[in-house]
Amino acid sequence: MAVAEMLIPNEAPAPVPPRRRQLLFASGFAAAGWAMFLVTLLGAYLVARSGDRAVWLLENKIPLTQPNVQLGTLILSSITVQWAVYSIARDDRGHTYLALAITTLFGVAFINQTWFLYTQVGLKMAQREGRFFYALTGGHLAMVGCATIFLVLMLVRSLGGSFSSRYPEGLSAVAVFWHVTVAMYAAIWLVVYIMK
Amino acid sequence: MALTEAPTGSDLLSPGDEVGTQRQVAAPVVQGVLGGAEHVTTGRMFVGLALGFGALDLIISALVNFDRAAFDSATGEGFFGTELAQRVAQNQTIGFVLCCALPLMLGLAIIIVPKQIGSPALSFPRAAALSLWTWLLSSVIFVVVVAADGSYGGSNEKLARVGNVITGALIVALCIGVVCVAVTVLTLRPSGMGLADVPFFSFSMVVAASAWVLTLPVVLSHVVLVHIITPGPGDLQAAFDENISWMFSQPALYIVLIPILGLAVDVAATAAGSRQRARGAVLFAIGFAGALTFGAWAQTDASRATMIWVLMSASFAIPIIAVLGAVGETLQSGRPKLISPLAFVMVAMLLGLVGSMVGLLEAIDSTGKGRLIGFGNAALDTGLFYLVIGAAITAGVGGCFYWARQSFGDSLPESAGRLLAPAALVGVSLWGLPHLVLGIVQANDEGIDPRVFTAISGAGALLMSLVLLVTIAAGVQVRSEVRRGDVLVADPWGGAGTLEWADAESVPTTVESPYPLLDAKGDD
Numbered sequence: 221m222a223v224a225e226m227l228i229p230n231e232a233p234a235p236v237p238p239r240r241r242q243l244l245f246a247s248g249f250a251a252a253g254w255a256m257f258l259v260t261l262l263g264a265y266l267v268a269r270s271g272d273r274a275v276w277l278l279e280n281k282i283p284l285t286q287p288n289v290q291l292g293t294l295i296l297s298s299i300t301v302q303w304a305v306y307s308i309a310r311d312d313r314g315h316t317y318l319a320l321a322i323t324t325l326f327g328v329a330f331i332n333q334t335w336f337l338y339t340q341v342g343l344k345m346a347q348r349e350g351r352f353f354y355a356l357t358g359g360h361l362a363m364v365g366c367a368t369i370f371l372v373l374m375l376v377r378s379l380g381g382s383f384s385s386r387y388p389e390g391l392s393a394v395a396v397f398w399h400v401t402v403a404m405y406a407a408i409w410l411v412v413y414i415m416k
Numbered sequence: 417m418a419l420t421e422a423p424t425g426s427d428l429l430s431p432g433d434e435v436g437t438q439r440q441v442a443a444p445v446v447q448g449v450l451g452g453a454e455h456v457t458t459g460r461m462f463v464g465l466a467l468g469f470g471a472l473d474l475i476i477s478a479l480v481n482f483d484r485a486a487f488d489s490a491t492g493e494g495f496f497g498t499e500l501a502q503r504v505a506q507n508q509t510i511g512f513v514l515c516c517a518l519p520l521m522l523g524l525a526i527i528i529v530p531k532q533i534g535s536p537a538l539s540f541p542r543a544a545a546l547s548l549w550t551w552l553l554s555s556v557i558f559v560v561v562v563a564a565d566g567s568y569g570g571s572n573e574k575l576a577r578v579g580n581v582i583t584g585a586l587i588v589a590l591c592i593g594v595v596c597v598a599v600t601v602l603t604l605r606p607s608g609m610g611l612a613d614v615p616f617f618s619f620s621m622v623v624a625a626s627a628w629v630l631t632l633p634v635v636l637s638h639v640v641l642v643h644i645i646t647p648g649p650g651d652l653q654a655a656f657d658e659n660i661s662w663m664f665s666q667p668a669l670y671i672v673l674i675p676i677l678g679l680a681v682d683v684a685a686t687a688a689g690s691r692q693r694a695r696g697a698v699l700f701a702i703g704f705a706g707a708l709t710f711g712a713w714a715q716t717d718a719s720r721a722t723m724i725w726v727l728m729s730a731s732f733a734i735p736i737i738a739v740l741g742a743v744g745e746t747l748q749s750g751r752p753k754l755i756s757p758l759a760f761v762m763v764a765m766l767l768g769l770v771g772s773m774v775g776l777l778e779a780i781d782s783t784g785k786g787r788l789i790g791f792g793n794a795a796l797d798t799g800l801f802y803l804v805i806g807a808a809i810t811a812g813v814g815g816c817f818y819w820a821r822q823s824f825g826d827s828l829p830e831s832a833g834r835l836l837a838p839a840a841l842v843g844v845s846l847w848g849l850p851h852l853v854l855g856i857v858q859a860n861d862e863g864i865d866p867r868v869f870t871a872i873s874g875a876g877a878l879l880m881s882l883v884l885l886v887t888i889a890a891g892v893q894v895r896s897e898v899r900r901g902d903v904l905v906a907d908p909w910g911g912a913g914t915l916e917w918a919d920a921e922s923v924p925t926t927v928e929s930p931y932p933l934l935d936a937k938g939d940d
Binding site: 240241242245246249250252253254256257258260261264345351352354355358359 | 539540591595596598599602603604625626629630631632633634636637638640641644645712
């Protein structure tokens with residue numbers, strides 16, 4: 221008997237397609253890579269600050285209001301993105317759309333708040349602190365920007381009916397990436413804004 | 417199906433097809449080359465170009481070593497001049513890792529991994545194509561920039577910055593590509609095939625992807641950090657020395673060795689025509705090796721003067737020895753044939769083992785306060801780099817010979833492989849061992865003249881570049897013959913058991929064994 225016939229008998233039933241999670245795993249890898257990128261910048265920030273502790277941020281004041289509001293915004297967005305995952309798992313499309321739209325709004329609001337914070341802080345790139353501050357917060361801002369674009373794409377696909385309780389991967393993927401984004405901001409908030 | 421998804425067999429079916437049919441659709445040439453519709457095309461371009469860049473790098477390395485051999489103490493420089501020699505020497509490390517060793521393994525994985533796990537396609541094929549073209553463009557720019565007095569060590573301010581940005585682009589490109597490979601293994605396996613059941617090379621690529629994704633972005637962050645201050649050449653040189661050079665030393669450098677472990681086991685099983693026993697132990701050894709390569713934390717001298725670094729440096733030989741033992745056991749249990757890929761991977765494993773032993777020497781030397789023995793660290797580092805990169809390139813060439821049917825369309829000449837494997841052994845040994853010996857000898861005599869050692873090293877690099885050029889020529893020759901329509905041999909080794917050797921039509925939809933073809937043949 222030929223090898224091919226032994227491997228696939230003609231009467232074999234069609235297999236059930238396995239549930240693929242390509243986007244979920246890819247998002248996990250992307251989030252891990254980006255987290256390493258930010259953790260390194262965070263480490264560089266700490267090393268630089270410990271070296272220049274006496275003069276660090278003497279000329280500039282970082283207000284606490286915006287960072288606190290930003291953290292609150294992102295924590296709320298973490299809840300809303302999980303709400304989207306919860307809703308799609310129950311085929312509740314209305315709530316899924318609403319949750320994704322609110323999360324996107326939170327993402328845009330965070331970007332706006334960061335931009336406003338930059339104008340308040342007034343750090344120059346020529347200052348030693350400026351280089352590390354903008355690299356770290358800018359790196360995270362870029363991550364939030366990418367996550368927001370990812371959210372919009374998943375929202376559009378949701379509106380097109382791509383996701384359901386049987387195939388929720390896109391929303392799970394964006395949720396994973398979003399949660400890592402929020403966790404990274406929590407670390408930045410603690411190190412840069414609280415432990416000044 | 418979304419743009420981000422890869423087609424499966426069932427996606428490609430027509431209404432009249434019988435139950436159980438799987439089909440692959442041939443994409444138009446332009447779409448296959450530019451858009452990544454054919455993962456084999458994407459992978460083949462990665463492999464061919466990485467071999468080309470590798471040959472170029474080796475010739476440059478030979479020139480760097482000959483320059484040191486021609487050092488004139490009266491003028492204080494060789495034929496290159498001090499600045500050029502330093503610039504080329506430090507940029508060749510980036511070239512070897514990011515333009516040759518990593519993309520060579522990535523290319524093989526893009527070709528082979530989907531086939532090994534019985535998937536008709538690669539995950540995110542367009543992302544893989546993006547990875548290829550970004551990498552290719554970046555590599556070409558990198559070579560031009562280094563030649564034109566730029567990149568790290570260059571004195572042209574703008575081109576030095578371009579070199580820095582291009583290093584970041586290379587890293588991003590490779591990360592995108594390796595994520596595509598890892599996601600393929602993790603998500604596109606057929607029913608019944610668990611992650612522990614995938615062929616060893618595929619498993620090693622998952623481990624490698626994790627290591628690359630956790631390591632390379634750390635370098636990228638330093639690239640960004642230095643770039644945003646609009647750096648001058650001096651800033652870039654300092655950034656390379658303090659924040660980037662750790663990537664080209666142990667343990668981070670060992671990330672290039674991870675795929676070799678999986679490749680060696682797969683080749684040994686084929687050569688012996690039998691299964692690999694103690695799968696769990698071998699998989700653990702590969703995973704352990706991956707864990708030991710995480711070196712992003714050891715960027716400064718202070719972090720390298722710690723017990724953790726000593727232990728990690730000293731331990732990397734353990735998984736290599738474990739895998740070598742497993743390979744030996746497999747060969748002993750079967751009826752091994754001396755095929756050229758086996759020779760290549762055994763050479764690569766031995767070179768990797770010697771490289772890890774250099775790490776062990778460095779670890780011993782750095783225990784306690786100060787230096788225990790006082791080896792010449794710069795020479796030892798160079799020897800370690802050459803041996804590890806040489807091992808990766810040798811294994812990559814072995815992979816090209818082993819999977820030539822999948823990569824190029826037909827087998828490469830076995831006689832050439834049997835000639836090139838010992839040549840690679842001699843070439844890499846000559847390339848790396850003189851620096852290793854020099855470093856050891858410098859423990860007793862720091863003033864020893866290094867010129868003889870570097871001259872031998874340069875000759876080894878030239879020999880190794882010849883190996884790569886012959887491999888490229890053989891690949892081009894085979895491609896031209898395949899285009900003329902010669903008949904393919906299904907399994908040129910006569911004992912292959914993993915799925916990449918099955919014809920597209922005979923790939924089973926349910927797989928419960930890592931060696932389904934051996935099962936079908938009734939072999940034990």
